Amino acid sequence: MCSYAKVPKFKPGLISLNSKEGQLIFEQTTYKNSFWQLIPYFITQKNLSFCGPASIAMTLNALKLDPPALTEENLNNYKMFDQDNIFNIKVNKIIKKNKIKKSGMTLNEMFEVLNTFNLKNKIYYGSDINEKQFIEIIIQAILKNKIVIINYCRKYIRNTTSCGHFSPVGAYNAHKKMFLILDVSRYKYQPTWIPQQKLFTAISKGVDSESKKSRGFIISYKE
Amino acid sequence: MCSYAKVPKFKPGLISLNSKEGQLIFEQTTYKNSFWQLIPYFITQKNLSFCGPASIAMTLNALKLDPPALTEENLNNYKMFDQDNIFNIKVNKIIKKNKIKKSGMTLNEMFEVLNTFNLKNKIYYGSDINEKQFIEIIIQAILKNKIVIINYCRKYIRNTTSCGHFSPVGAYNAHKKMFLILDVSRYKYQPTWIPQQKLFTAISKGVDSESKKSRGFIISYKE
Numbered sequence: 001m002c003s004y005a006k007v008p009k010f011k012p013g014l015i016s017l018n019s020k021e022g023q024l025i026f027e028q029t030t031y032k033n034s035f036w037q038l039i040p041y042f043i044t045q046k047n048l049s050f051c052g053p054a055s056i057a058m059t060l061n062a063l064k065l066d067p068p069a070l071t072e073e074n075l076n077n078y079k080m081f082d083q084d085n086i087f088n089i090k091v092n093k094i095i096k097k098n099k100i101k102k103s104g105m106t107l108n109e110m111f112e113v114l115n116t117f118n119l120k121n122k123i124y125y126g127s128d129i130n131e132k133q134f135i136e137i138i139i140q141a142i143l144k145n146k147i148v149i150i151n152y153c154r155k156y157i158r159n160t161t162s163c164g165h166f167s168p169v170g171a172y173n174a175h176k177k178m179f180l181i182l183d184v185s186r187y188k189y190q191p192t193w194i195p196q197q198k199l200f201t202a203i204s205k206g207v208d209s210e211s212k213k214s215r216g217f218i219i220s221y222k223e
Numbered sequence: 224m225c226s227y228a229k230v231p232k233f234k235p236g237l238i239s240l241n242s243k244e245g246q247l248i249f250e251q252t253t254y255k256n257s258f259w260q261l262i263p264y265f266i267t268q269k270n271l272s273f274c275g276p277a278s279i280a281m282t283l284n285a286l287k288l289d290p291p292a293l294t295e296e297n298l299n300n301y302k303m304f305d306q307d308n309i310f311n312i313k314v315n316k317i318i319k320k321n322k323i324k325k326s327g328m329t330l331n332e333m334f335e336v337l338n339t340f341n342l343k344n345k346i347y348y349g350s351d352i353n354e355k356q357f358i359e360i361i362i363q364a365i366l367k368n369k370i371v372i373i374n375y376c377r378k379y380i381r382n383t384t385s386c387g388h389f390s391p392v393g394a395y396n397a398h399k400k401m402f403l404i405l406d407v408s409r410y411k412y413q414p415t416w417i418p419q420q421k422l423f424t425a426i427s428k429g430v431d432s433e434s435k436k437s438r439g440f441i442i443s444y445k446e
Contacts, residue, residue, distance in 0.1 A: 018262075022259075040414055043267075047295065047298060048298065070410055187303040188301060
């Protein structure tokens with residue numbers, strides 16, 4: 001699930017994308033296909049527990065799946081995935097909106113939801129791999145225009161007591177050894193470069209209170 | 224106001240940002256501060272007439288004004304401008320949400336709305352300037368971290384019969400002579416590089432059916 005704390009502070013070692021340094025790192029980054037795929041669909045999670053659905057909607061749009069009609073106001077002549085219309089019949093059999101509103105979703109629930117769409121998905125638990133494997137898997141994914149949703153415990157990265165969170169990975173810089181996370185809790189956090197070691201700790205240490213497993217990530221791509 | 228037609232087609236001369244060519248142009252662009260300021264707050268207009276409010280919310284966030292609390296679901300502990308909470312007491316005296324829902328807003332109405340916030344704003348009508356002035360004014364704005372909302376008639380740019388539209392300018396490439404528009408009707412149009420000549424035509428030709436004036440643009444910045 002996606003946890004939250006009220007007063008976020010910037011921790012040393014993190015670099016906001018919207019800073020001279022953050023932009024320079026972006027320019028010198030090889031692995032950034034994901035950024036271009038995702039940024040036209042960058043959204044804010046619509047409530048405190050919807051980091052998962054927001055990340056799913058961005059991913060499905062970025063991968064150019066055939067979207068359903070929008071439901072908001074008079075936009076129903078247009079199609080795009082959003083945090084409401086992803087809950088179709090198949091998804092509702094796996095998890096209901098209200099359950100996510102109450103307690104978020106686990107990495108495995110997200111995996112099952114993504115599997116109902118016309119996608120290939122691979123799930124990885126941080127505790128099953130080492131940091132080197134983590135990097136190599138994500139580099140290969142970005143190079144092949146796959147999308148990575150990362151599920152991490154935020155307290156290893158930010159000055160916060162909150163833990164579980166989902167957001168898509170925007171890019172990876174191999175020289176700086178940093179990930180760009182397109183954080184869907186945009187009311188709190190800007191897109192930010194995060195040191196790989198911190199991010200690996202945040203997916204491999206600690207355990208989801210519901211699933212009793214470590215966090216991890218999912219790689220999604222079109223068949 | 225923001226008009227709309229149902230079947231958008233890509234017109235020759237336009238280049239999607241999410242294409243190899245579009246990304247290359249971005250990398251070679253000097254004037255792109257606006258992109259980095261705006262992209263953390265990129266949103267989709269919430270109904271067919273809300274290109275104006277969506278552009279205003281992005282601009283106020285990008286300029287780091289002190290935002291009101293979010294109203295959606297349980298996000299009221301967090302602050303960010305959105306398409307609902309920009310309608311405060313001062314704004315409601317100028318224009319009501321329902322009026323915009325019915326018939327959009329004019330460039331001058333947007334100017335008056337922006338003037339209620341703690342900002343400096345300058346309004347320009349396309350019919351009052353030439354293409355060279357248009358470019359020079361926008362380059363200077365981007366260099367000084369000001370935000371430009373452009374109000375243009377879309378039929379001069381896209382294969383569409385629709386006309387009036389608002390969206391923020393993301394960047395300007397002087398070599399290619401192209402503008403990057405962060406179109407808030409994201410269910411239809413990706414962020415796109417548009418030739419300056421086409422964009423200038425679209426702000427200077429034709430007349431807003433309500434105001435009887437040409438389209439144009441507004442430059443906003445913090446005092």
